Amino acid sequence: MSNLAMVEAVNAAFAHEMNADDSVVLLGEDIGVNGGVFRATVDLQERFGEDRVIDTPLAETMIAGLSVGMAAQGLKPVAEIQFMGFIYPAVDQIVSHASRMRNRTCGRLTCPMVLRAPFGGGIRAPEHHSESTEALFAHMPGVRVVIPSSPARAYGLLLAAIRDPDPVIFLEPKRIYRLHKQQIEDNGEALPLDVCFTLRDGTDITLVSWGASIHETLQAADKLKEESEISCEVIDVATIKPLDMDTILKSVERTGRCVIVHEAARTGGVGADIAAQLAEKGLLSLFAPVKRVTGYDTVMPLLKLENHYLPDVDRIRRAVKETMEFA
Amino acid sequence: METVASFEIHYRQYLNAEGRAVDELPEFAKDADVLQRFYRDMVLTRTFDKRAIALQRTGRLGTYASSLGQEATYTGLGHAMQPRDVLAPSYREHGTCFVRGVPMSDILLYWGGDERGMAFEKAKDDFPVSVPIATHVLHAAGAAYAFKYRKEPRVAVAVCGDGGTSKGDFYESINVAGVWVLPCVFMVVNNQWAISVPRAKQSRSETLAQKAVAAGIPGEQVDGNDVIVVKDRVEVALTKARQGGGPTLIEALTYRRHDHTTADDASRYRSRQELESEKKKDPIERLKHYLIAEGAWGEDQDRQLSRECEGEVDAAVDQYLNTEPRAPETMFDNLYESLPTLYQNQREELQAKWKRHE
Numbered sequence: 067m068s069n070l071a072m073v074e075a076v077n078a079a080f081a082h083e084m085n086a087d088d089s090v091v092l093l094g095e096d097i098g099v100n101g102g103v104f105r106a107t108v109d110l111q112e113r114f115g116e117d118r119v120i121d122t123p124l125a126e127t128m129i130a131g132l133s134v135g136m137a138a139q140g141l142k143p144v145a146e147i148q149f150m151g152f153i154y155p156a157v158d159q160i161v162s163h164a165s166r167m168r169n170r171t172c173g174r175l176t177c178p179m180v181l182r183a184p185f186g187g188g189i190r191a192p193e194h195h196s197e198s199t200e201a202l203f204a205h206m207p208g209v210r211v212v213i214p215s216s217p218a219r220a221y222g223l224l225l226a227a228i229r230d231p232d233p234v235i236f237l238e239p240k241r242i243y244r245l246h247k248q249q250i251e252d253n254g255e256a257l258p259l260d261v262c263f264t265l266r267d268g269t270d271i272t273l274v275s276w277g278a279s280i281h282e283t284l285q286a287a288d289k290l291k292e293e294s295e296i297s298c299e300v301i302d303v304a305t306i307k308p309l310d311m312d313t314i315l316k317s318v319e320r321t322g323r324c325v326i327v328h329e330a331a332r333t334g335g336v337g338a339d340i341a342a343q344l345a346e347k348g349l350l351s352l353f354a355p356v357k358r359v360t361g362y363d364t365v366m367p368l369l370k371l372e373n374h375y376l377p378d379v380d381r382i383r384r385a386v387k388e389t390m391e392f393a
Numbered sequence: 394m395e396t397v398a399s400f401e402i403h404y405r406q407y408l409n410a411e412g413r414a415v416d417e418l419p420e421f422a423k424d425a426d427v428l429q430r431f432y433r434d435m436v437l438t439r440t441f442d443k444r445a446i447a448l449q450r451t452g453r454l455g456t457y458a459s460s461l462g463q464e465a466t467y468t469g470l471g472h473a474m475q476p477r478d479v480l481a482p483s484y485r486e487h488g489t490c491f492v493r494g495v496p497m498s499d500i501l502l503y504w505g506g507d508e509r510g511m512a513f514e515k516a517k518d519d520f521p522v523s524v525p526i527a528t529h530v531l532h533a534a535g536a537a538y539a540f541k542y543r544k545e546p547r548v549a550v551a552v553c554g555d556g557g558t559s560k561g562d563f564y565e566s567i568n569v570a571g572v573w574v575l576p577c578v579f580m581v582v583n584n585q586w587a588i589s590v591p592r593a594k595q596s597r598s599e600t601l602a603q604k605a606v607a608a609g610i611p612g613e614q615v616d617g618n619d620v621i622v623v624k625d626r627v628e629v630a631l632t633k634a635r636q637g638g639g640p641t642l643i644e645a646l647t648y649r650r651h652d653h654t655t656a657d658d659a660s661r662y663r664s665r666q667e668l669e670s671e672k673k674k675d676p677i678e679r680l681k682h683y684l685i686a687e688g689a690w691g692e693d694q695d696r697q698l699s700r701e702c703e704g705e706v707d708a709a710v711d712q713y714l715n716t717e718p719r720a721p722e723t724m725f726d727n728l729y730e731s732l733p734t735l736y737q738n739q740r741e742e743l744q745a746k747w748k749r750h751e
C-alpha cells in the first residue's frame with residue numbers, strides 16, 4: 067500500500083504496466099528527463115530507458131500519428147499531450163484514423179493507444195491551459211473517453227485504458243492532481259471502463275458529474291445534508307464515452323430528480339446527452355426537470371475570472387434546492 | 394549523377410561576446426544615440442522581466458515567461474519593424490512589443506489573467522500573444538497575403554522558437570509564403586531549449602535556418618545576442634519583402650537563461666556550467682562594453698539608466714495593480730460583436746450570482 071496523490075497514481079500505473087508488458091511505450095513533450103510538466107512520468111525514463119519513455123520533437127499531430135502507427139503494429143503507445151489545449155492538432159489523427167482503423171480494416175488493424183492530457187481550470191494557468199472540451203471527443207465514434215476523479219480511479223482506470231484494445235482518450239483533471247492522497251495497493255488491478263461509479267448513496271436527488279467537479283459536487287452534497295437534510299446520491303461518470311446510462315437511470319428511478327455538473331461549456335456538453343437520455347428513458351421517474359450546472363457558453367476566461375466560470379458549491383446547492391422545491 | 398540543388402547558410406555577427414566589432418558596422422550603428430536607445434530598451438526589458446518574476450513569486454501575477462538573455466533579439470526586431478508592419482508573436486516577445494509602443498502595464502495585465510491586457514491602444518494590428526506553439530506563424534502568412542492583395546507596403550513578422558519549428562504549422566507557413574512570394578519575415582528565436590527538450594532533439598538539421606531551403610526561400614543565422622546584427626538583418630529582410638522580394642527566415646541564436654516559465658525548474662534538465670558559459674555572451678554587457686569603448690557611455694549614465702528603468706517599471710506595476718477588476722459577467726462581452734439574446738440569460742445568471750456575493 068502506498069499513499070498517493072492522483073498524479074503519483076498515474077506514475078505508479080505506468081511503472082506497473084511497463085514492468086508487466088514491454089510493448090507499452092510512453093511518448094510526449096518533456097516526459098523523459100523532465101518527467102513531464104506535472105511530473106506524471108517522473109523517473110520512468112531512468113527506469114525503462116529512452117526507447118520506452120520518449121521525449122519527442124514539439125508536434126502534436128506527430129505524437130498522435132506516431133501513436134496510430136505504433137499501435138497498429140503491436141506496440142501500446144501512451145502519448146502525453148502536455149495540456150488539453152494543445153490536443154487539437156492531434157484531433158485529425160484521432161477522428162480520421164485512431165477511432166476508425168478497426169472499422170476501416172474490418173478488424174485487421176487496430177489502435178490500442180492511449181492519449182492522455184491534463185485538463186480543466188482552476189490552477190491559475192495561462193491562456194489555453196484551462197479548457198474542458200471532453201465533449202468533442204465524446205462525439206467521435208470509436209474512441210473511449212475516460213476521466214478519473216481520485217487517485218485510486220486514476221490508477222485503476224489508466225491500467226484499464228492501456229490494456230484496452232481500442233483507443234482511449236484519458237483526461238486528467240489537473241486541478242485535483244495533488245488535492246489529496248489515497249491508499250493504493252500497487253497490484254496491477256484495473257478498474258472497469260464503461261461504468262459509472264456511485265460515490266455516495268442517497269435518496270432525494272441524483273448528482274451526476276465527472277473530473278474535478280466531483281469534488282464541488284461532493285461538498286455540495288455534504289452541505290445539503292447538513293443544512294437541509296437533502297440526501298444526494300453522487301455518481302462519477304468516469305467513462306463519458308461510452309456512457310453507462312443504466313447506473314444513472316436506476317438512480318434517478320429511485321430519487322426522481324437529477325442535477326448534472328460539469329466544468330465544460332453548457333451547449334453540446336456531455337450533460338446535454340445525459341439529460342436527453344433521461345428524457346428518452348427516464349421521463350416518467352422524474353418529479354422535476356433535469357438541471358445542469360456547467361461552465362458558461364463563453365471562452366474560458368483568463369485566471370482573474372476563471373473561478374467565476376467554474377461551477378462552484380453554491381451554484382450546485384442552488385440548483386439542487388430549486389429542483390427539490392419544484393415538486 | 395549531377396548535383397541539382399545545393400545550399401549555404403550564413404551566420405552573421407557584428408559585435409562579439411566581448412563587445413568588439415568584428416566587422417564594419419552598418420550605417421545606423423554609427424549613431425551613438427541609436428545604440429544608446431537599443432541599450433536602454435534592452436535594460437528596460439530585463440528590468441521588467443525581473444519585476445514580473447517577483448510579482449509572480451508573490452502571487453500577484455500568473456505564470457510568466459522571462460526573456461532573460463534574449464533581449465537583443467527582441468529589441469533588435471522591434472527596431473527593425475515599421476509601425477504599420479504586423480507582429481505575430483508567441484509569448485516571450487514583450488521586449489518587441491515595448492518598442493512597438495505597447496505599455497508594460499498591458500503585458501502585466503495579460504499575464505496577470507486579464508484579457509484587457511491584449512486590447513492594445515498602440516500596435517493595433519499586431520496579433521495577441523499566442524500560446525499554442527507555432528499556430529500563429531500561419532497568421533503572419535495570412536496577414537502578408539492581405540497586404541499583398543491590397544498592395545500595401547507592409548510586412549508581417551512571425552516569431553517562434555526552436556521548438557516551434559518542429560510543428561507542421563511552421564513548415565506550412567514558410568512553404569505557402571514561398572509559393573506566393575508573401576511579404577513575410579519568419580523569425581526563429583533559437584534559445585536552445587523547448588522547455589526541457591534541447592535543440593538537438595528537435596531536429597537533425599545543422600541549422601534551423603536551412604529549413605527555409607525546402608520552402609525555396611532564403612534562410613540565414615544571426616547572433617541573436619547582438620542587437621546590431623538582429624536589427625540589421627531583419628531590416629534587410631523586411632525591406633526586401635516590402636519591395637515584393639518575398640519572405641525570409643532568420644534564425645537568431647541566443648539562449649534562454651531563465652527557467653522556461655515561472656512554472657518550470659530548469660535545474661532538472663540542464664547543467665549549471667552550460668548556463669554559466671552562456672552568461673558570458675550577455676547581450677546587454679556586450680553592447681555596454683562597446684559603447685564604453687567608443688566613449689559613448691559611462692558608469693554614471695548606466696546607474697542613471699537603471700534608476701530610470703526601475704522607475705518606469707514601478708509606474709507600470711502600480712498601474713497594473715491598481716487596475717479596476719472586471720465585473721465577472723464581462724466575460725461574455727467580447728464573445729461576439731453583440732451577445733446573442735440566447736446567451737443573455739447566462740450573462741444575467743452570472744451577474745446575479747456576483748451581486749449576491751458582493
Ligand SMILES: Cc1ncc(C[n+]2csc(CCOP(=O)(O)OP(=O)(O)O)c2C)c(N)n1
Pocket residue numbers: 095124126148152485524525526527553554555556557558582584586587588649653
Ligand atoms: C502546440 C503546443 N504544444 C505544447 C505546448 C506547451 N509548451 C509551451 S512552450 C513549449 C516549448 C516551446 O519551445 P520553443 O518553441 O523553443 O519556444 P521557447 O519557449 O523556447 O521560447 C511547450 C512544449 C504549447 N504551448 N503549444
Ligand SMILES: [Mg+2]
Pocket residue numbers: 554555556582583584585586587588649
Ligand atoms: Mg526555445
